[in-house]
Amino acid sequence: MSWKRFGVGILLLLAGAYFLLFVQDPMPARTDVAIDWARVRSLAGEPSAGPRSIGSEVVARGRFFGWMVCAGCGWGEVPMEFRTYQLRWGDGRSVVIDAVHGADLHGSMPMLKDHDGAAFARQTEAIRSADATVLTHEHWDHANGLRAVVDDPAVRSKIQLPAAQRESAAIREAGFSEAELASLPAIPDADYRAIAAGVVAIAMPGHTPGSQVFYVRRADGAEYLFLGDIVWNARNLRERRGKGRLISAVAGEDAGAVLSQIAFFADLWAGASAGYPDFHFVVAHDPENNRALLDAGWIEQGLLLP
Numbered sequence: 001m002s003w004k005r006f007g008v009g010i011l012l013l014l015a016g017a018y019f020l021l022f023v024q025d026p027m028p029a030r031t032d033v034a035i036d037w038a039r040v041r042s043l044a045g046e047p048s049a050g051p052r053s054i055g056s057e058v059v060a061r062g063r064f065f066g067w068m069v070c071a072g073c074g075w076g077e078v079p080m081e082f083r084t085y086q087l088r089w090g091d092g093r094s095v096v097i098d099a100v101h102g103a104d105l106h107g108s109m110p111m112l113k114d115h116d117g118a119a120f121a122r123q124t125e126a127i128r129s130a131d132a133t134v135l136t137h138e139h140w141d142h143a144n145g146l147r148a149v150v151d152d153p154a155v156r157s158k159i160q161l162p163a164a165q166r167e168s169a170a171i172r173e174a175g176f177s178e179a180e181l182a183s184l185p186a187i188p189d190a191d192y193r194a195i196a197a198g199v200v201a202i203a204m205p206g207h208t209p210g211s212q213v214f215y216v217r218r219a220d221g222a223e224y225l226f227l228g229d230i231v232w233n234a235r236n237l238r239e240r241r242g243k244g245r246l247i248s249a250v251a252g253e254d255a256g257a258v259l260s261q262i263a264f265f266a267d268l269w270a271g272a273s274a275g276y277p278d279f280h281f282v283v284a285h286d287p288e289n290n291r292a293l294l295d296a297g298w299i300e301q302g303l304l305l306p
């Protein structure tokens, strides 16, 4: 073989690898995910008993490249934010979803910028005063904020991590010791689990072994799905686009499971006006989607503190 042909061969190979890893969308035509909505709504209890409002705060910011968010989405920078959410009932009870990481961890990560110390302190206060704290999944940017409260037995007893989250390697990478994890309440794994009136966890392993989607029905009947990191940006849902192969591998995901979940929620998103219930999809890292929810009043800016 001549050097010229060899060179062309290598270039073609590289182009093929680039296409497969960054560009080609491996999304399946059909999903194998199914959610028993009747079961979920029944576990949520009396429609009027749900939280009255949902507050949220941005604790940190960063950016991704387009290809990290979705297959074929290029090299343009996509802003991302790290949010905690607070479900609030009329009688003063509250549940916190996700505990954004602290400043020291933030500083050690590439592509991350502003970390808001005051917002982090408010998040810690919200967790301290919550009746329960739950995580969409056990990655550091959703779990590490619990480090600020885990030494307090009274708060620790209200942290509800199912076994799949407590046993995951990711929760250890998020900074928790074996002793700390062993001191948390023993919550068994379940396909569907009632967290509080109007709040149900739906097990959705894939992005991590302990990933779960939260169904929330506000007291006025509005329904929400907190998707965790099944997608990092609502563009995947709007365009029914998967994550690229490379980023799924780097993130250690079960890529097949996640793609099927993205297909499921993208179809649900697209079907919202065609007879499906109008869910409000909460995509924690997507500033644009969060802004739309805030502007329409589905989520309120800020956390209520005692």
Ligand SMILES: [Zn+2]
Pocket (backbone or CB within 6 Å): 139, 141, 142, 229, 285
């Ligand atoms: Zn995340």
Ligand SMILES: [Zn+2]
Pocket (backbone or CB within 6 Å): 137, 139, 207, 229
């Ligand atoms: Zn994650």
